[in-house]
Amino acid sequence: MSRFSKTLLSYLLGVLLSSAILLQLAFYFKGADELSDIEDTPRPKLHLYPPEVSTECRERHILFIIGGFTSVANALTTFKSVLFQMKGPLVFHFITNADSRKVIPTLFDTWQLPAVKYRIYDIEPYVKRIDWIPNTHYAFVFAMIKMVMHEILPEDVKEIVYLDTDLIILDDISPMFDVLKNTNDSVLFAMGENVSSGYTSGKHPWPARDIHNLLTISHPNIYVELPCEYNFQLGKNALPLTCQTNDRLVKIAHFNSKDKLNLKSKYVVHFARYYSHYRSMDGYVFRQRRECESDKSISTSLTDLIETDRECDELIVAMKTKYRTLLYFNGLNPSMLEHDVTLVTHLSIDRFAEFERVIDSWEGPISVAIYCTDAELYRLRSNIAMHAVFKTGDYYPINYLRNVALNASTTGLVFLTETNLVSSENIYNNIRKAVQRNMTNKAFVVPVFETTFDSEREKYPKTVEELLIEWKNGTLLPIEKQDNQKSYELWKENPARIKWDTGYLSLPVVARKTSIFYEEKFIGFDWRRRPNFIAKNSNSYLFGLIPSSFSIQPHHSQNIDFNHFNVSSLYKKCMSSIRREFDFDFYKILKDAIDLHRH
Structure with a gap:
């Protein structure tokens, strides 16, 4: 907990940091025995009590220091x-x-948390203030900032x-926000009682905790100590038994x-x-x-339910849902080359095994949006750029997933494809x-x-020559051939020259900056292969193969959405109604665009 008297605190830290080299030498030459005196120095200690029940609606401020993609994903548990x-x-x-900064705004904007705001500050302008200090802490400058x-x-x-961001809150910590309330103006901050010898042994030069320790010794009047239950340390050098408490407190x-949680300790296992x-x-x-506390706006009373006769409400609610999104949760830094091509796709977690075939056949960067629960998120590991869209409801938000993966790609070109497809050799x-x-x-x-087999195959054609043989034998056929028969027959005769025609439902490669994002209102089955990347664009496109x-x-x-469509007449009725409501004729717009170019 900090109270800001910026002038005084800047002066004290300035004096301390300007002497950092001399103090660092003291850490090396004094030895652990003399440094242990730090632990024995009497310090003011507070006993915190829960506040009295109050209807006061008070805004509380919490600071986090976060660096990197995976740090945000790991901090999600602390936030919860x-x-x-x-x-x-x-x-x-x-x-x-x-x-x-690429991740946090999307995370919190899509989370839609009532009464929660956030502010972001760039660390870079302040790094030079502290990066000269000797520091072997694994978090580097993030530990010192x-x-x-x-x-x-x-x-x-x-x-x-x-x-x-490597801690969890186990009880109400609101008393921390009142810790400075009854202190005099000279007290600038409160800090949890230290139960870890690692901060005072001299073995880890200059993490921020050491500096705070020295500052409180030289100026004891600026500091009060919080009980150890507000910082129950579980590190390698921690001595939890010195904190006279139990897990309920x-x-x-x-x-x-x-x-972190991999440390072999009975205390870590317990709190893990x-x-x-x-x-x-x-x-x-x-x-x-x-x-x-007094807000009664959220109610679970059955008397608040409203009757409705709209049969498609469940689908409409799913269309209006804002899906929580966490970008780059596995920490991969994406390619940013202008003339590189990113494979952009999406999947539910049950398709991840199929998706590994895509990973094996594509040599370039990949951006994939994965529809998963919070629990499933931490089971996913791969060396590609992955983005989590958290699951809610019964419908698959296919176009939102596509847009997340497309928007998170950073190369000049994108290849918009589906997860389960097997590609020919050297396609990248x-x-x-x-x-x-x-x-x-x-x-x-x-x-x-598509294959005409009813079961999985071990091998698929890798070249056009192999494909044409299987096409002739009938074991592979153009997908949705009724709409595309003419186009595919032309492609069969001369694969290198055919251009896009009306109804040609193949996979596009387009410039990312000119790509049209998918209409997110369309969810579930029957929007899977409609060429939405151009459907809302009145300009003409030139197509090549x-x-x-x-x-x-x-x-x-x-x-599940395909099964809904096949067995549920209500689902078909709702999808047809929605299509009419939005009056979105993909093929007509696509044909008009092509005709405009040809003339």
Whole structure:
């Protein structure tokens, strides 16, 4: 907990940091025995009590320091624990690097949390203030930047609680926000009692905790100590037994070691169960949090239910849902080359095994949006750019998933495909050779075929010659051949020259900056292969074919939306009604665009 008297705190830190080299030498030469005196120095200690029941709706500020894609994904568990335990308005402050700033806005904007705001601050202008200090902490400058947080945060933030992202909140921590209430103006911050020898042994030079320790020794009047249950440390050098408490009283469990939950300790194992509970918790439940203790706006009373005779309400609700989204959760830094091609696709988690074939056949960058639950998120590992769209409801938000993957791609060109397709050999290199530097209003296409077998095959054609043999034998046929018979027959005669025609439902390669995003209102089955990338664009496109390239759709079990469409007359009725309501004729617009170009 910090109270900002910026002038005084800047002076004290300035004096301390300007002497950092001499103090660093003291760490090396004094030895652990003399440094142990730090632990014995008497410090003011507070006993915190829950506040009296109040209807006060008070905004509380919390600071996090986050660097990198995976750091945001890992911090998600900490965020949930805060939201679960704390009521009322919250303001999250994030000091971040460039990677985190690509992720945090999307995470919180799509989360739609009542009474939660966030602010983001760039770490880069302040790095030079602290990066010269010797530091072997595994978090590098992110461990030290809190020393200048008073310079980073705006003037309107008077008090703030800083939390690491490797901890979980286990109880109401609102007393922390009143810890400075009855202290004099000389007290600038409160800090949890230290139960870890690692911060004072001299073995880890200059993490921020060491600097705070020295600052409180030289100026004891600026500091009060919080009980250890507000920072129950579970690191390698922690001594939990020195904290006279038990798990019912622990407010904050802090996995403060590089090993985190992998540390072999009975205490870590115990509190890891709480961590797993938060990690698996459905984040959508926090859309129901209240602004204040007295807020009665959210009700579960059956008397509040409203009768409706609209048969398609469930589908319409799904169309209007804002889906929680976490970008780059596996931490891969995507390619940003202008003339490179990113394979853009989507899948539900049950299709991930099929998707591994796509990964094996594509040599370039991949951007994939995965529809999964919070619990499923942490089972996914791969060396491609993955983005989580968290599951809710019974419908698959296909076009939203497509847009997430498309928007998160960073190369100049994108190949818009489906997860279950098997591609011909060298398709990535063929696309790169075929595309042109100026792709404005141009698109290349890759035709799609389907197997006539009712079961999975071990091998599929890799070349056009192999494909034509199986086409002749009837074991592979053009997909949806009724609409595309003419186009496919021409492609069969001379695959390198055929251009897109009306109804040609193949896979496009387009320039990302000119690509039209998919209409997100369309969810579920029957919107899967409509050429939406051009459907809302009145400009003409010039279409070409990727030479010697194709994709094959293997036999696979159908998804839930396909089954809905096949067996539910109500589902078909609703989809037809929605199509008429939006008056969206894909093929007519596509034909008009092609005719405009030809004339």
